[in-house]
Amino acid sequence: LLIIIRGFPVRKFLQRFSIVFFSSHFLFLSSVSTRSMASKTPVGFIGLGNMGSPMAKNLLRNGYPVIATDVFPESCKGLLDLGAQVVDSPAEVAEKADRIITMLPSSPNVIDVYTGPNGILKKVKKGTLLIDSSTIDPSVSKEMAVAAEKMGAVFMDAPVSGGVGAASMAKLTFMVGGVEEEYNAAQELLTCMGANVVYCGQVGSGQAAKICNNMLLAIGMIGTAETMNLGIRLGLDPKLLAKILNMSSGRCWSSDTYNPVPGVMEGVPSANNYQGGFGATLMAKDLGLAQNTATNTKTPIPLGSLAHQIYRVMCSRGYANKDFSSVFQFLREEE
Amino acid sequence: LLIIIRGFPVRKFLQRFSIVFFSSHFLFLSSVSTRSMASKTPVGFIGLGNMGSPMAKNLLRNGYPVIATDVFPESCKGLLDLGAQVVDSPAEVAEKADRIITMLPSSPNVIDVYTGPNGILKKVKKGTLLIDSSTIDPSVSKEMAVAAEKMGAVFMDAPVSGGVGAASMAKLTFMVGGVEEEYNAAQELLTCMGANVVYCGQVGSGQAAKICNNMLLAIGMIGTAETMNLGIRLGLDPKLLAKILNMSSGRCWSSDTYNPVPGVMEGVPSANNYQGGFGATLMAKDLGLAQNTATNTKTPIPLGSLAHQIYRVMCSRGYANKDFSSVFQFLREEE
Amino acid sequence: LLIIIRGFPVRKFLQRFSIVFFSSHFLFLSSVSTRSMASKTPVGFIGLGNMGSPMAKNLLRNGYPVIATDVFPESCKGLLDLGAQVVDSPAEVAEKADRIITMLPSSPNVIDVYTGPNGILKKVKKGTLLIDSSTIDPSVSKEMAVAAEKMGAVFMDAPVSGGVGAASMAKLTFMVGGVEEEYNAAQELLTCMGANVVYCGQVGSGQAAKICNNMLLAIGMIGTAETMNLGIRLGLDPKLLAKILNMSSGRCWSSDTYNPVPGVMEGVPSANNYQGGFGATLMAKDLGLAQNTATNTKTPIPLGSLAHQIYRVMCSRGYANKDFSSVFQFLREEE
Amino acid sequence: LLIIIRGFPVRKFLQRFSIVFFSSHFLFLSSVSTRSMASKTPVGFIGLGNMGSPMAKNLLRNGYPVIATDVFPESCKGLLDLGAQVVDSPAEVAEKADRIITMLPSSPNVIDVYTGPNGILKKVKKGTLLIDSSTIDPSVSKEMAVAAEKMGAVFMDAPVSGGVGAASMAKLTFMVGGVEEEYNAAQELLTCMGANVVYCGQVGSGQAAKICNNMLLAIGMIGTAETMNLGIRLGLDPKLLAKILNMSSGRCWSSDTYNPVPGVMEGVPSANNYQGGFGATLMAKDLGLAQNTATNTKTPIPLGSLAHQIYRVMCSRGYANKDFSSVFQFLREEE
Structure with missing residues (x-):
């Protein structure tokens, strides 16, 4: 039995916004066939925030005409300059495009953009492909899918991992849930914006996979922080302890790739005063x-639930914007 | 960055008693020089239970005369037949051997065997090397070291991982704490009984390393069980979820090497109704x-502490002798 | 300083469904003035389940004509026999009554009954008083209040404590949230169905008060169970320990009124194999x-959250229908 | 059913050091018979710290000659001035007194004072009554009792509640464990130093009762803090919420006698910026x-264990010396 894991270049990762996937490309990267620009029909894009804006730009770069809108019209400016058409409402986008991507902050925004009075579903054409890349409750994804189906449209959830940097460099990972037959159509667009696209199953599965991974990540991180802190108090050298854990059954991503103890690894937030990385407040949101x-x-999720509470308390105690590995600092004795 | 991890043959592991190290030999295996049998002086061995007995036999097999004792004299029978000398008390062992290994169930036994009225330290010779392979509180190890030093002897802690099977096959891993200059002398004996010997630092460090690893292991296992259960409830296929976690930041030993969900991996206790492996009651003891x-x-160890409570409750609810990965079953909805 | 607490007749309490209030009447009981039957206008009642049915009957007994409906028309039979008028939909109720009470299982039902296609708000008359006695998320109560206000109606939340027995005997406690000026109007009806009516503040406050109380109750109960179990293991007599706690700072409702240890008190579920009382599954729902x-x-609610997880696990392990004080049994060593 | 609880004057309580008993005197106060001073034989007292010193003085005030010692001889000065005889070691105390009280910081000190080279048991006379008022592990109390019995002496544990103020005013509460026949003899001395003396059972029971109470107290306090915080976030007025809880099943000592929310009660630490009272660090020690x-x-003590972790983290984050009710502040959103 020989397993080879291609490592993740952690230093680059600091530019990322959200943590999930670090697998190397060869596992999932879809080969993008050369297509003639001329044949591309417009793609709608709703939600042009820090993440949505660079994503939409990557569609333009790949030759797709983009029809965009945002509740804050000024967000559309950059895209307008690059040749996108900006319209007034999701409904108007739906009139003009039969493939639409949404990238919104939370469930209520998604509900409004899809089912609100000027929502997509008010004007959606039959057969339209709707891809939601927001991170939301999977049950809301399922509701949206049912509502879309009533109008003859297809809804898929495709939350991302990777932050603003990954969005700019088209290196996002997409976890996709939805009807399998539509997966190829979704993949065509998603590969313009990301490096990995994973099909997870029925609608909502993309959200489920992301939530599950991040919950286990939080548990592993707090567990690693506790363990390293305990070992240090017991007199163990932190580097030696990390080495022992990493060759043993205590090994996890937080111990071997993103160790929370300053001085154990380079190129990770713990080596940089917990700047950058994935903020405690974002982890609290996912939890x-x-x-x-x-x-x-x-x-029942006893540890996941306690991990949630710990990040919640951290957010109240000044750790909101530090990387989530700062839980090591939070648990440690004050100097 | 390319890391190669040589996998652990999980199926064999089922024979093991205690889980910590699975690193492959090349990392730590000391090369055992060929020695002439004639030059070997006797080694004392105290505590001939399920683990101690095969360990002592491996010393005999390597040509070391063994002077043994146990509170239950009948435990010494097998060793007697193989040529060991059996004496009445730890004190008597100390009179006859200047290297002594102890393998006892818990702290009070260790205290008694070393400092009791017929204890080792009553008769220990100056310069004697004392190696304790019991798993106990590191602070007791330190006390014993102080007491030994007063008598001019040297005490090291060297708890093992690997169970009865590994003890028989001389495949144990030893985590060693104590004065560095004495490490080579300890290693000479330990390599007769184990495959890996790791030096962890000052006395008590062996115990500390073992405790830390097993705490993080417990957290990772419960976390994996919760996560897999949640994902399954949300409609994800367990094999697919495991695959996604294992290529992502949720990855840990419990998800990629010892997955607790039946049907995800072969050759692990979850594939065998949680028989064999490392019992919940042993995990509860280490926690x-x-x-x-x-x-x-x-x-503070919030997750470690909750993990302890969960294994404690499991022991009260019929899971005491199941493998510790049965926490997946414990958390799952009853049929 | 002398505080007198009028005790709660615990034995009767076993008939109850939900636990919150046990204060004696004199604190809150509104004096119901004698009114002439002739002057009473009809009251709408939607949701005639185990709780709603006896509540509506008490309105009839107090001389209020009742206009009723339920998704299961057969539920209305008993009420019909007592002279209520049964109609087909919430909308129809709203056409015929300007005071309406709803008693529904959960948030989605409330949303549907108020804002659905045949919902109350489709036909509600201006100035109508809407009282929702369901136990739901306070944020849903607020949403309903906003929706009602748009139609010129007034919405109040008034969740109850006390179960089926209390509902039959008009001994419920109502915690009321909503505009203070409307409180008297609500109180007129609620006092026909309950013994205590407490005004808690703006809309949603009734729900908030109920949720808060039940969370602290769960924490106190599990804490009491752990403490009693620990004391017993340490050799203390359970009755003596309860007595000591109850005169000390460990005192709480679960230790002095509803002790979870069999043999400590009479007339509580722990004296009756945890039959009756407030089921673990209901506590899990409120948590x-x-x-x-x-x-x-x-x-952050670290203990509340862990209490939730513990009741969730109990529900998976065969305790769903036992009284919530059976957590003592759950934590105890198996015989 | 009518229960009358005589209230505890909370304001005075602020002078106290340790929290357990607040019952009024009539429940337990032993009637102290008038005795002629002449008949009193000397009482030994070992450990003259903040608590021991005023306790020993109260023995003097009650006419008992005192033979005292402490590892820090300067601690004995005040007592010397009041007429106590100061000697060099516990052994010497044991030679001169056949009733000895010990008041020490922790288990290792107790072990040393009783069984060390200059310990009590080296010189203890047959029939001597040994009363240990330290708060320690009950198993250590049991060990000391066994060791004392071997020498023909009687050992009882009698930990106190009430702090320095209560010690000065002879208002301590003693929880006593030991052979019942000796209880009266112990009571004679303890009533000189305390207001309440409770017999709890066999040796170790006093410690067990204190530990159990304080664990449930910690759980109730954190639970109350979480609940009040949640209610406030949901828009409830804190005073109203406290009132509702206190008449309901959420009621506990922390909600009705020592509410942690500033502004809800007067005369408690929360009204005084969490000064005074029972420090988080002391609660962490008891937990x-x-x-x-x-x-x-x-x-298994899931909530007790999590409460311990929370107080442990608080001690690391600047709350060590604040009253333990400051957990409300710790959990609250930072301004």
């Missing part, structure tokens, strides 16, 4: 989604 | 040591 | 509401 | 004892 999802499905 | 150690050093 | 509410308001 | 005791008896 909130995990918590709600678990509550709604009556699934 | 109890972690808890005591953390309490005594005033170190 | 789920607390958890969602806390998550949505970014409030 | 550490509970945790160790639970671990050693294999008793």
Whole structure:
């Protein structure tokens, strides 16, 4: 048995916004066939924030005409300069495009953009492909899919991992949920914006996969921080302890790739005063989604739930904008 | 960056008793020089239980005369037949051997065997090397080291990972704490009984390393069980979810090497109704040591502590003798 | 300083469904003035389940004509026999009554009954008083209040404590949230169905008060169970320990009124094999509401959250229908 | 059913050091018979710290000659001035007194004072009554009792609640464990130093009762803090919420007698910026004892254990010396 894991270049990762996938390209990268620009029909894009804006630009760069809108019209300016058409409402986007991508902050925004009075579904054409890349509750994704189906459209969830840097460099990872037959059509667009596209199953599965990974990540990170802190108090050298854990059954991504103890690894937030990386407040948000999802499905998640509470308290105690590995600092004795 | 990890043959592992190290030999294996049998002086061995007995036999096999004792004299029978000398008390062992290994169930036994009225230290010779392979509180190891030093002897802690099977096959891993200059002398004996010997630092460090690893292991296992259960409830295929986690930041030993969900991996306890492996009751014991150690050093271990409580409850609810990965079953909805 | 607490007759309490208030009447009971039957206008009632049915009957008994409906028309039979008028939909109720009470299982039902296609708000008359006695997320109560206000109606939340028995005997407690000026109008009706009516503040406050109380109750109960179990293991007599706690700072409702240890008190579920009382599954539901509410308001609730997880696991392990004090049994060593 | 609880004057309580008993005198106060001073034989007292010193003075005030010692001889000065005889070691005290009280910081000190080279048991006379008022692990109390019995002496544990103020005013509460026949003899002395003396059972029971109470107290306090914080976030007025909880099943000592929210009650630490009262660091110490005791008896204490971790983290984050009700502030959103 020989397993080879291609490492993740952690230093680059600091530019990222959200953590999930670090697999190397060869596993998932879809080969993008050369297409003639002329044949490309417009793609709608709704939500031009820090993430949506560079994503939409990558569609333009790949030759897709873009029809865009945002509740803050000024967000569309950069895209307008690059040749996108800017319209007034999601409904108008739906009139003009039969493939639409949405990238919004949270569930209520998604509900409004799809089912609100000027929403997509008010004007959507039959057969339109709707791809939502927001990170939201999977049950909302399912509701949107049902509503879309009633109008003859197809809805898929495709939350991303990777932050603003990855969005700019088209290096995002997409976890996709939805009807399998439509996956290829979605993949065509997503590969313009990301390096990895993973099909996860029925609608909502993309959200589910992202939530699950980030919950286990949070547990592993806090566990690693506790363990390293305990070992140090017991007199162990942190580098030696990390080495021992990493060759043993305590090994996890937080111990071997993103160690939270300053001085153990280079190129990670713990080596840089917990600047950059994935903020505690974002982890708290994702754990909130995990918590709600678990509550709604009556699934016990004792450690996930406690991890949520710990990040919640950290956000109240001045750690909101530090990388989530700063839990090591939070648990450590004050100097 | 390319890291190659040589996998652990999990199927064989089922024979093991205690989980910590699975690194392959080349990392640590000391090259055992050929020695002439004639030059070997006797080694004392105290504690001939399930683990101690095969360990002592491996010393005999390597040509070391063994002077043995146990509170239950009948335990010594097998060793007697193989040529060991059996004596009445630890004190008597100390009179006859200047290298002594102890393998005992818990701290009070260690204290008694070393400092009791018929204990080793009553008769120990100056310069004697004392190696304790019991898993106990590191602070007790330190006390024993101080007491030994007063008598001019040297004490090292060297708890093992790997169970009865590994003990029989001389495949144990030893984590060694103690004065560095004495490490080579200890290593000479330990390599007769184990495949890996790791030097961890000052006395007590071996215990500390073992406790830390097993605490993080428990956290990772429960976290993996919760996550897999949540994902399944959300409609994800367990194999696919495991694959996604393992290429992502949720990856840990419990997700990629010892997955707790039946059907995801072969050759692990979850594939065998949680038979074999490392029992919940043993994990609860190790977490109890972690808890005591953390309490005594005033170190917060929120997840480690909750993991301890969960294994404690499991032991009360019929999971005591199942493999510790059965926490997946414990958390799952009853059929 | 002398405080007198009028005790709660616990034995009767076993008939109850939901636990919150046990204060004696004199604190809150509104004096119901004698009114002439002739002057009473009809009251609408939607949701005639185990709780709603006896509540509506008490309105009839107090001389209020009742216009009723339920998704299961057969539920209305008993009420019909007592002289209520049964109609087909919430909208129809709204056409015929300007005071309407709703008693529904959960948030989605409330949303549907108020804002659905045949919902109350489709036909509600200006000035109508809407009282929702369901236990739901306070944020849904607020949404309903906004929607009602748009139609010129007034919405109040008034969740109850006390179960089916209390509903039959008009002994419920209502926690009321909504505009203070409308409180008297609500109180007129609620006092026909309950013994205590407490005004809690703006809309949603009734739900908030109920959720908060039940969360602290769950924490106190599990804490009491752990403490009693620990004391017993340490050799203390359970009755003596309860007595000591109850005169000390460990005192709480679960230790002095509803002790979870068999043999300590009479007339409580622990004296009756945890039959009756307030089921673990109902507690898990209320803790789920607390958890969602806390998550949505970014409030850390470490113990509340762990209490939720413990009741969730209990529901998976065969304790769903036992009284919530059976957590003592759950934590205890198996015989 | 009418229960009357005589209230505790909370304001005075602020002078106290340790929280357990607040029951009024009539429940337990032993009637102290008038005795002629002449008949009193000397009482030994070992450990003259902040607590021991005023306790010993109260023995003097009650006419008992005192033979005292302390590892820091200067601690004995005040007592010397009041007429006590100061000697060099516990052994010497044991030679001169047949009733000895010890008041020491922690288990290792107790072990040393009783069984060390100059310890009490080296010189203890047959029939001597040994009363240990330290707060330590009950298992150590049991060990001391066994060791004392071997020498023909009787050992009882009698930890106190109430701090320095209560010690000065002879208002301590003693929880006593030991052979019942000796209880009266112990009571004679303890009533000189305290207001309440409770017999709890066999040796170690006093410690067990104190540990149990304080664990449930910590759980109730954190639970109350979470609940009040959640209610406030949901828009409830804190005073109203406290009132509702206190008449309901959420009621506990922390909600009705020692509310942690500033502005809800007067005369408690929360009204005084969490000054005075019972410091978080002392609560963490008692929870550490509970945790160790639970671990050693294999008793699951999920909430107790998490409460311990929370106080441990608070101690690391600047709350060590604030009253333990400051957990409300710790959990609250930073301004």
